[in-house]
Amino acid sequence: MATCDVLVIGAGPGGGSAALHAARAGLSVMIVEADPGVGVPVHCGECLSHLAVENLGLEIPEEVIALDCKGIRVIFPDGTDKLLTEPGYVLEKHLFEKWLIDEATKAGAELFLNHRVKEMNRNFNSNNDFSNWTIDGVGNAFPIECKAVIDASGVSGAAAKILDMGTEVEVIAGFQYEMHEVDNDGYLDFYLWPEYSPHGYVWMIPKAGGRANVGLVTTEKKGAIRYLNKFIEDTYLRDKPTENPPWRKEGIKVRPFGGTIPISGPREITTGDGLILVGDAAGFTSPLFEGGSHLALWSGREAAMTITKAITEGDLSDKRLQSYAKAWKKRFPPYAKILKGKTALYRLTDKQLSNMAHCLPKELASMSPMDKVVIGFKILVRHPFLYLKGVISVLLSFGYSRAKHFGW
Numbered sequence: 293m294a295t296c297d298v299l300v301i302g303a304g305p306g307g308g309s310a311a312l313h314a315a316r317a318g319l320s321v322m323i324v325e326a327d328p329g330v331g332v333p334v335h336c337g338e339c340l341s342h343l344a345v346e347n348l349g350l351e352i353p354e355e356v357i358a359l360d361c362k363g364i365r366v367i368f369p370d371g372t373d374k375l376l377t378e379p380g381y382v383l384e385k386h387l388f389e390k391w392l393i394d395e396a397t398k399a400g401a402e403l404f405l406n407h408r409v410k411e412m413n414r415n416f417n418s419n420n421d422f423s424n425w426t427i428d429g430v431g432n433a434f435p436i437e438c439k440a441v442i443d444a445s446g447v448s449g450a451a452a453k454i455l456d457m458g459t460e461v462e463v464i465a466g467f468q469y470e471m472h473e474v475d476n477d478g479y480l481d482f483y484l485w486p487e488y489s490p491h492g493y494v495w496m497i498p499k500a501g502g503r504a505n506v507g508l509v510t511t512e513k514k515g516a517i518r519y520l521n522k523f524i525e526d527t528y529l530r531d532k533p534t535e536n537p538p539w540r541k542e543g544i545k546v547r548p549f550g551g552t553i554p555i556s557g558p559r560e561i562t563t564g565d566g567l568i569l570v571g572d573a574a575g576f577t578s579p580l581f582e583g584g585s586h587l588a589l590w591s592g593r594e595a596a597m598t599i600t601k602a603i604t605e606g607d608l609s610d611k612r613l614q615s616y617a618k619a620w621k622k623r624f625p626p627y628a629k630i631l632k633g634k635t636a637l638y639r640l641t642d643k644q645l646s647n648m649a650h651c652l653p654k655e656l657a658s659m660s661p662m663d664k665v666v667i668g669f670k671i672l673v674r675h676p677f678l679y680l681k682g683v684i685s686v687l688l689s690f691g692y693s694r695a696k697h698f699g700w
């Protein structure tokens with residue numbers, strides 16, 4: 293039977309980061325990935341802040357960067373726009389994920405493609421304490437015996453499902469087209485425009501050479517593509533060509549790509565005996581704009597560090613691994629506050645959204661406490677009704693969606 297210290301389920305950003313750091317710490321690591329390749333199909337708008345890259349100490353190569361960008365421009369229904377200037381990258385995400393996994397394998401991790409985990413069984417010693425795992429699934433390397441599992445299986449949440457951990461995750465659908473001949477000034481455009489994406493937003497995420505991801509998230513799962521097509525039809529994007537992204541096989545009809553994103557917040561339980569959940573599998577996404585790569589990379593590294601220490605101490609019990617849950621709770625943004633703001637945001641009409649925007653300064657990323665008091669006063673005088681609609685919590689949730697708070 294194949295054996296290792298740590299089995300990582302999934303080769304996305306969470307799994308790549310976990311495998312890299314566990315292998316660098318000297319553990320034997322196996323990564324099992326259900327898909328035949330790493331990083332494809334892409335299910336991401338592909339943006340990642342400079343801060344995320346710095347936080348993780350990643351030295352990403354040029355070829356994974358599609359654009360070095362200045363930040364995010366938030367556009368309101370009447371065309372008013374505000375800036376969240378925090379630099380970042382638009383990635384070629386499939387190349388980024390492949391690079392990350394290559395770094396992990398260079399550090400000693402082994403990658404097994406076309407390997408889907410289906411069964412997870414804990415083994416116990418004579419004192420009835422957890423000793424290790426036997427993991428089974430589809431793929432030649434199974435069954436695998438390992439001391440610990442890091443579940444980085446994304447929104448599908450393999451471990452939570454297989455082990456019936458009793459926490460459900462709510463999701464939102466996101467889709468995008470690759471469009472061409474789209475100019476950019478270095479900002480990513482996020483449109484808060486309920487007409488085109490109820491309970492969500494539309495994005496234009498540019499890449500060098502006129503390429504751009506144009507997409508949306510909305511709770512209207514069935515109508516998502518229809519809303520996206522309508523947005524393109526009604527805006528300056530109307531006459532721009534839509535192509536398949538380069539990672540898709542040639543000859544396939546042009547169609548959008550995307551997936552689902554957890555939106556109900558971190559799972560209540562993110563550890564178990566010999567087990568840590570990371571990234572989307574743990575429900576870690578920033579709830580307003582749904583960025584999850586930074587959170588996945590950070591939690592993957594934290595999981596690897598926790599398990600490395602726990603193996604050294606010879607204690608992989610849930611109690612020992614709880615230090616991981618403590619760590620992410622301390623670092624990650626206040627989920628409930630962002631969600632409160634998001635709920636209030638989606639209760640505003642187009643007109644109210646624009647009225648709120650008129651009271652904000654052009655640059656939202658560098659507001660002093662005094663600026664915030666002035667804005668509060670302006671809104672109170674000009675649109676007192678907006679106070680009752682919870683507009684202050686909306687503004688707070690913008691603040692907590694910045695890169696600084698793991699927003700992207």
Ligand SMILES: Cc1cc2nc3c(=O)[nH]c(=O)nc-3n(C[C@H](O)[C@H](O)[C@H](O)COP(=O)(O)OP(=O)(O)OC[C@H]3O[C@@H](n4cnc5c(N)ncnc54)[C@H](O)[C@@H]3O)c2cc1C
Pocket residue numbers: 301302303304305306307324325326327331335336337338339340407408409410444445446447448450465466467468507549550551552553570571572573577582583584585586588699700
């Ligand atoms: C449309 C869209 C746009 C987005 N835009 C952004 C953005 O611009 N910036 C950002 O930061 N975030 C964005 N996100 C969110 C981001 O993509 C995710 O948060 C991030 O990919 C999570 O990484 P992960 O490693 O946890 O999971 P994933 O990237 O989903 O990786 C999980 C991997 O596990 C594999 N797997 C699943 N089950 C099994 C199993 N049983 N056995 C073996 N392998 C398995 C899957 O095949 C997959 O490769 C977007 C998401 C969507 C859907």
